[in-house]
Amino acid sequence: MDPSRALALQNNDSLFLRFVECTKAFWAFGFTTFGGPSANIVYLRRMFVNNKKWLDDNTFADFFAISSTLPGPAFSQLTFTVALVRGGLLCGLWAFVLGTFPGSIAMIALGYGVREIPSELPSIVLNLFTGLNSAAVGLIALAAYQLSKKAITDHVSRAMLFISAAATTCYSSEWLFPVMMVGAGIVTYLHDELKPRREAYLAKKERQRQPHTPEPEDRPQSAAAEEIALSPMNQTSSAPNAGITPPPPVVLNEVGPRQRRPSTTSKVTAEGASATPSIASVQHSAEEEEEQRGKVRTFGLGLKGGIAALVAFVVAFAVLLGIRAAVPFNRAYDMFCNFMIVGTIIFGGGPVVIPLLRGYTVDAGYVDASAFLFGFAILQALPGPFFNFAAFLGILTLPYNPPLGAFLGLVALFAPGLILQLAVLPIYGSLRTKRATRSVLRGITAGAVGLIYAATWRLFNQGVVRNSINGSRSSLSLSSDGWWGVLAAFAFVACDDAVKLPPPVAILAGAVGGILKWAVTEA
Secondary structure, three states: OOHHHOOEOOOOOOHHHHHHHHHHHHOOHHHHOOOHHHHHHHHHHHHHHHHOOOEOHHHHHHHHHHHHHOOOOHHHHHHHHHHHHHHOHHHHHHHHHHHHHHHHHHHHHHHHHHHHOOOOOOHHHHHHHHHHHHHHHHHHHHHHHHHHHHHOOOHHHHHHHHHHHHHHHHOOOOOHHHHHHHHHHHHHHHHHHHHHHHHHHHHHHHHHHOOOOOOHHHOOOOHHHHEEEEOOOOOOOOHHHOOOOOOOOEEEEOOOOOOOOOOHHHOOOOOOOOOOOOHHHHHHHHHHHHHHHOOOOOOOOOHHHHHHHHHHHHHHHHHHHHHHHHOOOOHHHHHHHHHHHHHHHOOOOHHHHHHHHHHHHOOOOOOOHHHHHHHHHHHOOOOOOHHHHHHHHHHHHOOOOHHHHHHHHHHHHHHHHHHHHHHHHHHHHHHOOOHHHHHHHHHHHHHHHHHHHHHHHHHHHOOEEEEEEOOEEEEEOHHHOHHHHHHHHHHHHHOOOOOOOOHHHHHHHHHHHHHHHHHHHOO
C-alpha cells in the first residue's frame, strides 16, 4: 500500500527528533496565520496533505470536522491534532504553543500599553488592517471552495452544506453552529442506513414487474451487474460429453459490505480471455486498505484514557462552578470561571467568542468599552486565533496583577477545547472504520464547510476597519471600495492550486495593498 495513503505517517524517532521535526513544521504558524482559522485551512492542507503527506484527504477532513464541532479555536486545535498524531502528545502541545504564543505575547504587550496608546488609530493603520481583512476574505473563500470539493460526496452532503451555509449566514448564535453540524451528521447517517433498504425494496418491485421466464434475447444487459451466470462450457464440443446432462448454472450474487468474501475457487475467467478481478475481490481489497488505514499508533490517549479525560473534565467543570457559588466573591476566580464557561460553550470560533467575552468583561464593569474595541481592532491585524484576546482582557480585568490575569485568561479559554479534543480523538480512532462513524463524519464535514461560507460573508461585510464612533465599533463592507474586492480576488486566485502562492505572502500583499490605497487617496 502506498504510504502516502495511510492514516498518518507517524514518526517513531526519539522525542528530541520529533520535537525538531515539529518545530520545523510549525514554527512559522504563529507569525503567518492571519485572517482567522478559515483563511489558513488552505495553508494547513497544502502543507500536510499535499507536500509532507502526513495525512490523507479523508483523515484531514475528519480532523477538520472534529475540530469544528468541538468548542474552542478550530484552527489551533486542528494543528494540535495533526502534530499529536504525527509525533505524540507533547509534540501536539508544542505545536499548539508555537501557533498561539506570538499572538498571545502581542496581546499581552498591548494590554500593558493600552493606556498609553491613543484611542483613535491613524488612517494608514486602518487601511493596513482593511487590506489584511481583504486578503483574508479571499483565502476564506478559497478554503470553502477547496473543501467543498472534498466534502460533497452525494446530493445529501451537498444539501447539508448548503443548508448549513444558508442558516449561519442569515443568523448567528452560539448554539446554531453545533446544531447545524450535528444535525447534518444525523441526516447523513439516517440516509446511509435507509439507502440499502430502499434499494432492496426497489429491486424487489422491479423483479415483480419482470416476467417469470424471460426470453434470452429479452434479458436485460444490466442483469450481469447483479449476478454472474457461469454457463457450462463446451456443451457441444466433443462426443464423449454428448448425452450428459450439463450442470445447472452457478450463480454468484454480488457481495454486500457485510458479507464474507467468497473463496478463491470462485474466480471466473471468460473463455480465451485473461482473468479479471471479481466484485468480491475488489470489495475485499477496499476493506483491507481501509483496515490498514485504521491502524494508528497513538491518538494521545487510549480509548479508556479518552473516556476518563472526558468524565474528569465534566466533573472538574461542575466542581469549579460549585465552588464559585459557595465561596465569597473573588475577582480573579470569577474571571477564570467565566472564561471557562465561554471556552466550553463556544462553537464557531472568533465571531462568536467576542460578544460573549464582552458580556463577561465590559458589561460586568471590568473593562472599559473603548479599550475593548481598540484591543479587538488590533487583534484582527495579529496572527493567531481570536482566543488570544483573553490575555489582553485578563490584564485589564486584574490590573493589580497583570501576569496572573493574562495566564488565567489564556488557560481558562483554551483549556476546555484542548481537553475535549484530547478526549474525543481516541474515541474517534477506535470507531473511525465503522460505517456509522463514516456516515456521521461525512455530514459533520459538510456542515462545517458550510460555516466557512458564512464566515466569508460576515468578514466581507465587516472588513473595512474604522475608528469607533460614539463608543461602538464601526466597520463597513468591503464593497464600499472596489480596491478591497481586487485584493480579495488576488488572494483567491494566487493561492489556488494552479498558482500555489503561499497564503502568508497573500496576506502580506493585502497589507501592502492597504498602504498603497492610503498613499494614493489620503497621503
